[in-house]
Amino acid sequence: MTKLWLIYKTVAKETDKTEKKNNMGKQNNNVKDEKFDTREAVKEIADINADFPAWYTDVVIKTKLVDYGPIKGTMVIRPYGYAIWENIQREMNNRFKATGHENAYFPLLIPYSFFLKEAEHVEGFAPEVAIVTHAGGEELAEKLVIRPTSETIICHMYSKWVQSYRDLPLLINQWANIVRWEKTTRPFLRTSEFLWQEGHTLHANAQEAIDETILILNLYEEFCKNVLAMPVIAGKKTQKEKFAGAIDTYSIEAMMQDGKSLQSGTTHYFGTRFTEAFDIKFQDVDKTHKYAYESSWGTSTRLIGALIMAHGDARGLCLPPKVAPIQAVIIPIATHKPGVTEAAASIKMQLEKAGVRVKLDDSDERPGWKFNEYELKGVPLRIELGPKDLENGVATLSRRDKAGEKFVVSLDEMGEKTPLLLGDIHENMYQKALLFMQSRTETVYDMEGLRAAMEGGKFALAMWCGEVGCEDKVKAELSATSRNMPFDQTPVGDKCVCCGGKAKRKIFFAKAY
RNA sequence: CGAGGUGUAGCGCAGUUUGGUAGCGCGCUUGGUUCGGGACCAAGAGGCCGCAAGUUCAAGUCUUGUCACCUCGACCA
Numbered sequence: 219m220t221k222l223w224l225i226y227k228t229v230a231k232e233t234d235k236t237e238k239k240n241n242m243g244k245q246n247n248n249v250k251d252e253k254f255d256t257r258e259a260v261k262e263i264a265d266i267n268a269d270f271p272a273w274y275t276d277v278v279i280k281t282k283l284v285d286y287g288p289i290k291g292t293m294v295i296r297p298y299g300y301a302i303w304e305n306i307q308r309e310m311n312n313r314f315k316a317t318g319h320e321n322a323y324f325p326l327l328i329p330y331s332f333f334l335k336e337a338e339h340v341e342g343f344a345p346e347v348a349i350v351t352h353a354g355g356e357e358l359a360e361k362l363v364i365r366p367t368s369e370t371i372i373c374h375m376y377s378k379w380v381q382s383y384r385d386l387p388l389l390i391n392q393w394a395n396i397v398r399w400e401k402t403t404r405p406f407l408r409t410s411e412f413l414w415q416e417g418h419t420l421h422a423n424a425q426e427a428i429d430e431t432i433l434i435l436n437l438y439e440e441f442c443k444n445v446l447a448m449p450v451i452a453g454k455k456t457q458k459e460k461f462a463g464a465i466d467t468y469s470i471e472a473m474m475q476d477g478k479s480l481q482s483g484t485t486h487y488f489g490t491r492f493t494e495a496f497d498i499k500f501q502d503v504d505k506t507h508k509y510a511y512e513s514s515w516g517t518s519t520r521l522i523g524a525l526i527m528a529h530g531d532a533r534g535l536c537l538p539p540k541v542a543p544i545q546a547v548i549i550p551i552a553t554h555k556p557g558v559t560e561a562a563a564s565i566k567m568q569l570e571k572a573g574v575r576v577k578l579d580d581s582d583e584r585p586g587w588k589f590n591e592y593e594l595k596g597v598p599l600r601i602e603l604g605p606k607d608l609e610n611g612v613a614t615l616s617r618r619d620k621a622g623e624k625f626v627v628s629l630d631e632m633g634e635k636t637p638l639l640l641g642d643i644h645e646n647m648y649q650k651a652l653l654f655m656q657s658r659t660e661t662v663y664d665m666e667g668l669r670a671a672m673e674g675g676k677f678a679l680a681m682w683c684g685e686v687g688c689e690d691k692v693k694a695e696l697s698a699t700s701r702n703m704p705f706d707q708t709p710v711g712d713k714c715v716c717c718g719g720k721a722k723r724k725i726f727f728a729k730a731y
Numbered sequence: 732c733g734a735g736g737u738g739u740a741g742c743g744c745a746g747u748u749u750g751g752u753a754g755c756g757c758g759c760u761u762g763g764u765u766c767g768g769g770a771c772c773a774a775g776a777g778g779c780c781g782c783a784a785g786u787u788c789a790a791g792u793c794u795u796g797u798c799a800c801c802u803c804g805a806c807c808a
Contacts, residue, residue, distance in 0.1 A: 401807085414808075483808085584770090614767080
């Protein structure tokens with residue numbers, strides 16, 4: 219049996235001691251958690267409308283992150299949560315394949331020497347890589363990095379695969395797990411291990427690679443809108459915020475209900491930085507050898523976190539129908555009365571025929587308990603069926619996105635109406651989220667305006683001079699960061715929001731997860 | 732890594748000040764009555780009180796050490 223020892227390398231950070239002293243008195247506001255009751259927690263969280271709802275653990279993970287010290291904040295996803303991920307995978311794969319991409323798989327362990335080849339990349343990831351030093355009972359001659367991302371190992375393989383311009387473009391995606399030894403973790407948003415997809419493509423020239431970067435960014439944006447019912451802001455990252463090793467990084471940013479921004483997907487243009495480091499050359503039509511141009515892009519299980527925080531409410535999860543593991547749940551009432559069980563089974567068959575993911579819950583629990591249970595789980599549509607309904611030839615329905623409202627649909631129309639309802643629920647959820655984001659986005663012109671926006675939990679659209687010093691200042695004073703620069707660069711002013719100097723770019727600032 | 736906090740039943744916690752039979756709520760099991768918004772009655776099961784050493788007639792409680800977790804910073808998809 220192979221034994222692995224993970225060595226956690228930290229980069230010592232110099233700390234300003236006077237600052238520490240100043241902070242010492244400020245820690246008294248830690249209020250101890252009261253008794254944990256799901257209902258209470260949900261209510262409380264809805265009231266303060268801040269931060270990550272507590273019920274996500276109950277519904278999606280059910281346990282805390284693994285309760286074992288040496289592995290920091292890794293994830294356990296229960297079947298219900300994983301089913302959401304599978305739906306995300308399916309929808310995303312459809313889109314990748316429609317745009318000519320293929321799936322492949324590369325190794326988990328990366329030789330340390332590969333990892334060292336691109337300087338900026340190493341510098342960016344060194345603090346958070348886990349390294350295998352022993353295997354097979356012996357110390358390894360060369361250490362192995364557990365992938366924090368796969369650029370290096372994939373480029374190593376690509377260098378063997380690419381010889382001619384006819385081999386390009388090379389459009390490959392990988393579904394995999396990743397380890398990044400984060401200092402602070404948070405379920406789904408930042409875990410030391412997470413699942414993701416990473417696409418790595420090679421192109422014959424810069425423009426094609428840049429086009430790919432933008433193509434996928436647009437794909438992500440469309441995916442968030444049409445699958446997750448979540449509006450996002452797409453744009454280019456500043457040099458300060460870009461990916462380690464990239465020339466340009468783009469992101470989609472989603473607004474959570476506390477007004478914080480969540481980077482939900484990124485795409486990168488690398489130029490020839492990695493292809494030069496890994497010697498990926500091809501012979502072009504003009505007979506000369508050239509380095510290929512590269513892009514990479516990824517989204518992760520963070521998307522599940524985004525869903526939870528963008529759509530959740532006081533009753534719990536609220537899942538968009540496209541990714542909901544159960545799209546409709548049938549709850550029979552008074553099953554001992556004649557006809558109820560049969561009618562429920564018949565509706566189930568109708569819905570399955572119509573392509574709806576449906577569950578019939580005929581367990582012993584009381585109806586009231588089930589109502590709450592499936593609302594907590596975010597099931598978009600609930601179908602109640604009891605003796606009173608049967609008398610009238612209808613079922614009583616309740617939409618998760620308009621919880622509380624009930625309406626009836628005649629039994630023989632269930633098959634055709636349910637898919638329409640699910641579509642409408644998606645649309646309503648998207649509009650709600652869009653309105654929320656628009657209402658919490660503000661254009662600001664100076665630091666005071668920016669400060670007010672940040673303190674009010676808003677996105678701030680501003681002009682910026684392009685200097686990293688101003689980004690640093692905003693971060694230091696307001697603990698907010700630049701999110702991205704939208705493609706629509708129509709100016710909203712001519713002065714930098716921070717220094718008042720000549721503005722060059724339009725940019726979003728927000729507090730971020 | 733800096734500051735603060737917490738480890739007691741599956742989950743959430745009380746008990747520690749002042750040492751003296753291991754408790755509560757939820758959940759779980761069995762039986763019954765219920766069933767249109769988280770039911771009720773009755774009976775039950777479940778504990779190396781994080782770990783180790785020490786003080787004591789006696790330690791969940793005091794002392795020392797140790798392991799781990801949480802929150803907030805700094806860092807990051």
